[in-house]
Amino acid sequence: MTKLSSRKLIVAISSRALFNLDESHQVYEKEGIEAYRSHQRSKEHEILPPGGAFDLVKKFLKLNEGRKPEDALVEVLLLSRNTADTGLRIFNSIRHYGLNIIRAAFAGGNSPYVYANAFGADLYLSLNPEDVRQALNTSCAAATIWPGSKTCQVEDALHIAFDGDAVIFSDEAERVFKTKGLEEFNKSEILSANEPLADGPFKGFLMALQRLQKEQDLPIPIRTALVTARSAPAHERVVNTLRQWDIRIDESLFLGGLSKAEFLKAFKADIFFDDQKMHCETASCEVTSAHVPYGVANEGAK
The missing domain is CATH 3.40.50 (Rossmann fold)
Structure with missing residues (x-):
């Protein structure tokens, strides 16, 4: 068979x-x-x-x-x-x-x-x-x-963007942010900078994309981006986690809470995955977005 x-x-x-x-x-x-x-x-x-x-x-x-x-x-x-x-x-x-x-x-x-x-x-x-x-x-x-009016951003490349916490990574860090606030979140991430985050639901998909990127003579190139609300000093744990997993992301945007839509437009994303509906909604004004109903931000939601 x-x-x-x-x-x-x-x-x-x-x-x-x-x-x-x-x-x-x-x-x-x-x-x-x-x-x-x-x-x-x-x-x-x-x-x-x-x-x-x-x-x-x-x-x-x-x-x-x-x-x-x-x-x-x-x-x-x-x-x-x-x-x-x-x-x-x-x-x-x-x-x-x-x-x-x-x-x-x-x-x-x-x-x-x-x-x-x-x-x-x-x-x-x-x-x-x-x-x-x-x-x-x-x-x-x-x-x-997520409903949106814009889809294909550029004909000759495949661009896929991901949020970090509760998408590529687990929601363990986001759970600290949601329950204890930004200051405690930053303290926790500094202390855990060398401790890799646990797997999120899209780690396997990202690894599969990276496997494709290594193929010779692709008809169109594949490019990936991490687009996250994190900022320094919370970026270090993310970088170390990806190193530990032996995963390379082409572009990483640490936005420090800025709206993601304009940056996704600049990246020319064909699709953007995020665990929070509000980010999907704003992103859908510029690119196709997709909601990942996983983690603390979606607990209790229907």
Whole structure:
């Protein structure tokens, strides 16, 4: 039996993140499953417009250009709550746009997040926050695409930006900040400067990106950035942690509490991952952002 190569970066994407299914979703919400089924069948040959993660998916797939299928660097999978019957419109749209997506799981009304781990996904993107939470609970890097009007920033490169605490790293430091304030946070980070932070939910995805960056003759370069509200002296622990993990990030921005949106625009981020909704909201004015519902900032949130 064929297995997905551990060398590949595997990205799982929900149908509503890949395509704009707002109209169909409204039919489902207001009129129920039977009306939704009829709606999808009646529009089976109408091509869906791109969704929030469409341009990002195109760039991931662009990394396979010039390679044989067995040597592909990236695999994109479709995970959907549809049935295969109602999902036929989705595959017609995939074919129309020339997206090389051949594997899919149609969960027939159930949450499809369980198949992200079954496929060995390094990343799962969805518009359903509860699906994303469940995926994070299974140790899969997952995020909710945040609505925004701007997506692809530059055609000939893939730029991915991350917040630090509760995204790349655990929320242990952020928990000190939330409970004891900035002064105690800085004291704690100075004392722990040489003690690596624990893993966050996106460490594995970042490592997979770094593995791709080492490949020869990539069709487009991959560039990563850490964009964090931390400032000196709290930066030292972050640098030492990345050294301990043997992870190189191309650009690191320690903003000391400044708004991240303009810096993400300057970096030309194709997507930005953050654990706090307010940062995702402001960032989405300039770039596509994605909320990671993990850590102390999301405890008790629905």
